[in-house]
Amino acid sequence: MFAYAQAEGIELRLDATEIQVRRPAAGRGGRRAFVSGKKKTGHHEGHRDRRRTWPHAMADALRPGRMHDATAACSEGTADYFQHFPDAEVLLDDGYLGLRRDHPGQAITPPRKPRPGALPGRVEHWERDRHGHSSDRITVEHALAEHKRWKQLMHWTHRRDRLPDTYRAIASLVSDHTAMT
Secondary structure: OHHHHHHHOOEEEEEEEEEEEOOOOOOOOOHHHHOOOOOOEEEEEEEEOOOOEOHHHEEEEEEEOOOOHHHHHHHHOHHHHHHHOOOOEEEOOHHHHHHHHHOOOOEEOOOOOOOOOOOHHHHHHHHHHHHHHHHHHHHHHHHHHHHHOOHHHHOEOOOHHHHHHHHHHHHHHHHHHHHHO
């Protein structure tokens, strides 16, 4: 998808989503990590351009939900694509500030908030830029939300090792449906 974006001059949008998973049964390994009462989640990334959603591209790896977005992108190798495709631009949210630092001009995150006491013109400029950035990124948020409307992904109660395949199948169905309409 990075190669396609670079060749076509398309701006990608990247975001991650979490899906709540059930904890292991009593007496099974790994249950202790779930006893704290915090929700445990699977972490998936999705990519989108103006024409198509590619959430299934990164659905192979199920990562702990407590993993930060930038860390997940680096561990999946997404950060390497920035080096291989230097002309590809990707719109990101604040969870990817480390990628913006490492790949300026390619990894585009929302503008930083001005300091308190900044000039009113600077604050208005920031609000306008922030609104424009979130307006461009909203498509990937909607695409990921559309997948999670499926009952199977609202609260995953099956085996955790089957979640990536199920998510990829649902993402493909949703992607094909949006491409047809």
